[in-house]
Amino acid sequence: ETGVTQTPRHLVMGMTNKKSLKCEQHLGHNAMYWYKQSAKKPLELMFVYNFKEQTENNSVPSRFSPECPNSSHLFLHLHTLQPEDSALYLCASSQAHSQEGAQYFGPGTRLLVL
Amino acid sequence: LAKTTQPISMDSYEGQEVNITCSHNNIATNDYITWYQQFPSQGPRFIIQGYKTKVTNEVASLFIPADRKSSTLSLPRVSLSDTAVYYCLVGDENQGGKLIFGQGTELSVKP
DSSP states (O other): OOSEEEEOSEEEEOTTOEEEEEEEEOSOOSEEEEEEEOTTSOOEEEEEEETTEEEEEOSOOTTEEEEEEETTEEEEEEESOOGGGOEEEEEEEESSSSSSSOOEEOOOEEEEEO | OOOOBOOSEEEEETTOOEEEEEEOTTOOTTOOEEEEEEOTTSOOEEEEEESSEEEEOSSOEEEEOTTOSEEEEEESSOOGGGOEEEEEEEOOGGGTTOOEEOOOEEEEEEO
């Protein structure tokens, strides 16, 4: 499925680096999400954007900075990360920020912080 | 904290029906129950969603009792390719109905 794409698929960065993750959805959806999935743990919702406006920030450290320039694109800017931030970062989109209806996930970016 | 409880793992054989139950005692009145499937190193994929009673699609069935405090995902005649982690997703009344994934059930289908 190519409805939600994420780049890069893999990323290795040092703790002093600055990098960005990109997500793009081609489904005409209005809500986009960032999730973090650490090994052997459930998905953790990080941010929610609805019609380009951030509606949820689940106590995410400020070293993660999201950006949503339009309803189709979502970025996650990373700086001064810690090794415990290594995880799979998943982007998702849905028609609206509602519990009704499916969220469509991208393939994820596997991040390793050294 | 996730407010759903699922078995951590289940084993099955090809051709069998598999039923995975999720407990969600704090489900809010307006919450839907949604199940996702996830293969290693991939994003979750939507399977089915329901509010009450029974929902069926080409992939699975979802059974929800009247009190809605649990739900059961039923996969008919599983195959090896159904080996995956299955997540139950509901809101959490104690956190404003926020969507929270359960810990997932790792289903292993054997030949």
